[in-house]
Structures are given as structure tokens and as C-alpha cells.
Amino acid sequence: MLNIFEKIYNELYCYYGPQKWWPAKTKLEIIVGAVLTQNTSWRNAENAISNLKKNKLLSLRRLLSIDDTDLALLIRSSGYYNLKAKRLKNLIIFLKNEYELSLSRMFKSETDFLREQLLSLYGFGEETVDCILLYAGQRPVFVVDAYTRRIFSRHGLIGAKDSYALIQAKITANIKNKPALFNEYHALIVALGKSICRKKPLCHICPVSKIFKQAAYEKY
């Protein structure tokens, strides 16, 4: 018997199909994208990334040598560009100091240790770090974002004021511990989140509405 989180996943997968996340080729591009899309539409982050590519800056050595102000100018379209330039530079310096400027070395670290290391960096909060661990590192870490909170709390599956860690724990406890599943699930939640209204408590076009109706009669 499937639990509610598994049912929702199946419903979303049937409705939206595979999302093929993260939409990037290299690990560095995933990490840069994770920072650039903070509280920003993917479209704007994507434009900033293509701008970096045009200037051949999507490399650790290039990013290490560029000035903060020059980098900020190039990622302008992603918003908060001064902050994000500092955040990226900060990460590159961390990589240089701790991992000889090598992502493959960094990803040899144990997950919990690496998570704490990344969380200690300026501008790297839980969602950003978990995106990096999951999508660049293929670690079984569930990414909790604004859509996850909104959709699950709206339907009573989590508390509106639950902490990031608690939401993550509640979901993780109810699905199989496979990175590919975590990957697809978060991407599907984003697909759903983009399609629904932000303010209305429930939405009629929600493709998982029948599952949520059923949920009202079950215990969790």
C-alpha cells in the first residue's frame, strides 16, 4: 500500500512526465544555477548563465580570477547580482582552499560533512546546499522549497510553520531512499508549483486534487 507522498509522486509523474533535472550539463553549471536562481525565476537565472558561457566564464579558474564587480555585471539578469557575485566568488575561494579547486574532490566528501561545510558558506542556505548535494552530487537529500511548503502545508500534510529539517524528515521518511526519486520528486513539485495559484488555498486545476481529496479521509 502506497502512502500519500508516494501517491502524490505517482500522480505528478503521470501528469507531468519526467522532468530531466537539473537543466544543466556540468556540475559547476548546476552549482552556479542553484545560486543564481535563489528567489529568482529560472528564466532570469538561465539568461545569466548563458551570459557566463558566452564569456567562457563557466570554469573554476576563470571565476577565481574575475573581479566581483565584473562578475556581477555579467549575472545582472538574475537579480541580487552584487550579492550573488560575492556568493559565487566565496564558493570558488572555498573550493580552492579546501579542495584544490576541484569539484570531484569536493564530492568525495561524506554527505553530512559536505552539507555542513557548504552551509557555513555565505549565501548558501539549506535549499541551495541540498540542490547541490542532490543534483550535482547525486546524494539522497530531499530539497524543500517554497512550493513544497505551500503545496504540502496547504493540504495538511505538514505544518505551515514546520522547519526545513522537519519537512525534509517527514517527506524522506515516506519515500524510498533513492537519489533519482528525490531528484524527480522535487522537480515535479516545482512543475506543479509553477502551474498553480500562489494565493488560493486550493486549486481546481491541481492534477493531484483527487489524491488530496482522498487524503482527507486518511491518517498520516
Next chain:
DNA sequence: CACCAGGCAAGTA
């Protein structure tokens, strides 16, 4: 015109 998007950190009480 207002509101929002795949957050985060610093300040305040």
C-alpha cells in the same frame, strides 16, 4: 501599476 520568482543573512525585540 502591483505582484512574483526553484533564498539568504542581518537586524530587531
Next chain:
DNA sequence: TACTTGCATGGT
């Protein structure tokens, strides 16, 4: 601990 505010562009 629990709110509030600054950061900023581009689409609807």
C-alpha cells in the same frame, strides 16, 4: 526564538 527588511531583475 520569531519577525522584519534588504537585496534587484524581468515577466505577467
